[in-house]
Amino acid sequence: MLLENLALFLRIVRHGSMAAAGREAGLSPATVSERLAMLEAHYGTRLLTRTTRALSLTEEGRALAEGAPNLLSEAEELETRLREGVSRVAGPVRISAPSDLGRNRISQLLDGFLARHPAVSVDLHLSDGYIDLAAQGIDVAIRYGDLADSSMMVRALAPSARIACAAPAYLDRHGVPERPEDLTTHNCLMMRFRGEVDRAWPFIVDGKPRTLLLTGDRIANDGAVVRDWCIKGHGIARKAEWDIAEDIRAGRLIPLLRAFEVPPLRLQAIYPKGRAQVRRIKLLLDALVAEFATG
Known part of the structure; x- marks a missing residue:
């Protein structure tokens, strides 16, 4: 009963409502x-x-709420191993990605991962905003930038x-910016992160950091x-390399101002402590590392 009550508690946290959690679980208030x-x-x-x-x-x-998803997943993994044998990879994986x-x-x-492991199921959440991994029960999140939460691996x-x-169509109409300051005369397409518009684009100019406040x-927020x-020619965007690598190869987008870029961020997989011991999670993490090692 403890595990069932933990799962119900996480439903309450996820919905922010005991009534909504009860409806989802088919339980009376x-x-x-x-x-x-x-x-x-x-x-x-x-x-x-x-x-x-x-x-x-x-508190x-x-x-x-932070620890219960690990307990439930490990219990589920143990049950799967006992019922189906340690050689089989099975069970759900919840993933978050930009x-x-x-x-x-x-x-x-x-x-490809599901084709190799047909007893696994995935639940993919796409978002460019902040996600509370523990509250949402996320097993693996793929994120750009350094890790802020020390409780995660x-x-x-x-x-x-x-x-x-x-x-190319935009550049044909408006010209190619040669230096970062040229962007002030262009229409710049902006992202919104956590409610803040990303207007401040950083560059390295003459060996020194310089940030430009741009408009468009x-x-x-997507x-x-x-x-x-950007592909339709409405302006200049600042995008993560992995998001547009295929567009650049296909000629749909033209990279600009590469000589003035700041050092790259890290793309990384973030997961709660202990999750890599679950076999399906470990294999997925290994597949992610192999995928991005190929370029």
Whole structure:
């Protein structure tokens, strides 16, 4: 019953509502309340603060929300191994990836991975914004940049520059910028990250860092939309190298100002501690490393 109650607790956290969690699990409100009370009694502490308007996690509840997905996954993996044998790779994997990279590369990698391991299922979440891995039950997240959360583990995949780029049609109409400051006269296509518009584009000019505040007529919080605008010739974008590598090879986009780029970010796989011990997760991490090693 403890594992079932943990799963119900994570549903409550994910939905922010006991009623919604109960509907998803097919349980009455009274049963949800009873099982939450059993879980709190088991751990000897309150996990949620409940008001008439909202639920919020206590410190103990937050710690349980971070650790419970590991407990459930490990229990599920153990059951699978006992029932089906240690040689078989089986069970669900929840993955989070940036929108462009997820559509253009990760989804294809997963096709091959599932063909090799047909007893595995995947749940792919595409987002360019912040994701709470523990609350969402994510097993592996693929992200650009350094890791901020020290509770997570990392497998480095590849360096990834952010490249200014534009479609040939746009450059034919408006000219090719020769230096970063030339961008101030161009229409720049912007990304929004965590509510902030990425207007400040960094460069290295004459050996020194320089940041330009740029403007444009289009902003989106989805990298795939910005890429599409760029390919259609609406302006200049600054995109991660892995997002547009195929577009550059195909001539749909032209890289710009490469001599002025700042050092590349890291593309990496992030996962909760202990998840790499689960066989299907380890094999997926190995497949990701191999995929990006090929270029």
